[in-house]
Amino acid sequence: MRSSLHVDLLQRVQGMIKSAFQAGDETSTSVADLVEEHFPAALLLVALDGRIIDANQRAAEFLERDPRDVRGLSLDQLAPDDCQDTVELLLARARRESTMQTCELQLESSSGRQIDVLVQCRPTEVDNEKRLLMCMCDISRWRSADPRKLLFEEQLQHSQKMEALGQLASGIAHDFNNLLTLITGYSRVLLDDTDPTSTHHQHLQKIARASKQATDLVAQLLAFSRDDGPRAAVVNLNQVLIDFESMLQRIIGEDIELDARLDPDLQNIRISPNQLDQVLMNLTVNARDAMPDGGQLLFDTAGVYLGNSRPPSLRHLSSGPYVKLTVADNGIGMSPEVAERIFEPFFTTKDLGEGTGLGLATARSIVRQYGGAITVQSEPGNGTTFELYFPTADSSVDSMRQTPMHGFPAVGSEQILLVDDHRDVRELAAQILASQGYRVTEAPLHGGSIQLDPVARYSLAIIDAGQPRPAVEKLVAQLRDGQPDIKILFLAGYRGPEADSPHTRVLRKPFTPDGLTRTVRELLDEPQ
Incomplete structure (x- = not known):
């Protein structure tokens, strides 16, 4: 909650600062003058070299300084030695990118008291110069008094790890996909030129299958980065499950009974059809692996309304109507320790080589990307239940989902x-x-x-x-x-x-x- 409030505050303050500087009114360009009456949070306006251009009264108070004394200082003057690297990384990233940053660091007051600070930074432009607007919250007392501080730190580290993974995936995707294009393309060219009964043809088929698996792995990694740009469409989840039933049955095999209970009045949702298929596939594979001796797999759809009374795992969702998908199996279940980590990238309980640990992490990333949520409930020996929530879409179902193109020649002379x-x-x-x-x-x-x-x-x-x-x-x-x-x-x-x-x-x-x-x-x- 505190994080979302900071984001909204930064956006509003950023607009006020831009408007004031564009108006050229020197009496209203101070951060303190702009926001003191309306925004009680601590704010710093910082140049990209770390020099503090302005500070509001709240920031000056917990630094135990006058606002005029804060202006002109640099961030590294306010940070202890063990936080210098954090300050430098924050500024270096601000010089390279224009994205929101969140971090925790320590600042020193004029009396030498060290203050634990949660910082959110948003780059902004003032007089055609890039600046960093920092919104700070003193969490010293909260951390020392609240026994949940370790949970907070774990959540923050997890968020940073996910962000780093997304950046890594984006950074390597272009070159890696070029290599896969060559492997996929030339293997298909050679397959067309070889005798289907030859050993060479069989070897080429294995190369083609391996390149397809590598392509799928890259797609899962890119699900953590929003740069992959999937195209969303309005779909009906009931119809998707009906169309996908034969595929799901092949995945789970003959020993697992598939049951679907579909709400006939279900509203539509907006999501990339290919990504929705990926979510369903990953959940089905997870359920199959949890029932090695067979069992039952249930897909249940329902329309629900989320109001003010909701479990903590759904509090980040906006109030309103949602489509709820329940995927439940009666397999071996999970311990609480495993359930807590089940959505972490690369976490897996399978033997080496039998799983990447990306399936459920990808599913959660996709669901969240479209404004939804996914929760899990499980006990050892009592199966596992996943509940997925998707915001409803007002418009009608798109007439076409992406389908393979067949039935016309691909030759030409243009x-x-x-x-x-x-x-x-x-x-x-x-x-x-x-x-x-x-x-x-x-x-x-x-x-x-x-x-x-x-x-x-x-x-x-x-x-x-x-x-x-x-x-x-x-x-x-x-x-x-x-x-x-x-x-x-x-x-x-x-x-x-x-x-x-x-x-x-x-x-x-x-x-x-x-x-x-x-x-x-x-x-x-x-x-x-």
Whole structure:
């Protein structure tokens, strides 16, 4: 609760500071003047070198200084020696990024008293200069008096670990997906050229299956980062379960009885259909593994309303109507110690090599991404029950879910411009398209522009969206300035522009030869 209040406060104060500085009224540009009457929290406005530009009265009070004496000091002057690294990391990250930061550190008052402080920082712009707005809460007394302080620290560390995992996944995804594109693409090319009865064909099939498993693992890692940009749709959970029933039955096998109790009046929800399938798959696999000797698996849907009276695990949700999905098994269950860690990334009770420990962590990340929650109840020997809550959607179900494209030829003869700085991926895509009759011009991207043949007329430009966004936007503008009707296909490893403009699509890496040629053909066949 305290964290969410800080976020809201920072957003409001940030707007007030911007407005005041833009107005140029020197009498109202002090943080103290702006917020003292309305916001009792401690606030510092800090330059990116750590110099304190302004402080409100509350900040000055717990530092035991006059606000005028705080201004001009640097953060490292207020922090003890063992917190210097934390201060430097906070400032270094603020210089690199524009995201909210949360951390805990110690500050020293003028009398030498050390104060435990929970800090949330939001970058803001003042007079065209990037600044750091810091909202601080003195938690010294709370920590010393509250026996739950260790739980608070564990939750904070878990949040930071999840954030670090998301950054790691985003950082490696582009290069890793390029490598998977090459493995997937060339294995499919070789499979098409080998005798299906040969040993080489069987070996290639194993390579293709391994690359698919690696692709799925990258997708699970990216679920912790919001940079993967899944496309949400309005769906009915009952219909999804009905469509998914045969797949679920194959997963659990013949020894487990599958039961579905579906609310006929269930409202719709908004979520990425592919990600919803992933959540259902992960929960089903978890239930299957908990019932090695067979058992029963129940899927139950219901509409619920969350008001003020709700369990602590759901207090972060807004009040309102929700769709509740219950997934219950009568398997071996879990101890309280295991249940507490079941959603942690890479935590698993399975033997080495039998599980990644990402399935349930991914499920929770996806559910939370769409404003929902997931809880677990379990006892050893008494099975496990997961309850998932999704906010309802007012609009009707989208008419189409993503389905494989079949039934039309993927060949052509159009002129295609292929722009990708990864030479091997560019050569693979060019080879695939040329084999289908397309005329392909390859080009690397340098600084957001390429040398174009002034007389060439391209029907389609395929652009690697993993390159710096300003460079990609500059290239698209260059292409459409000379040829307004050109169609654009972005190849995105983990993030990319939304395909919300006419004649534009996004194809995720790693792609297969069939996926590339069919997407190209479908985009080219769109009417102008």
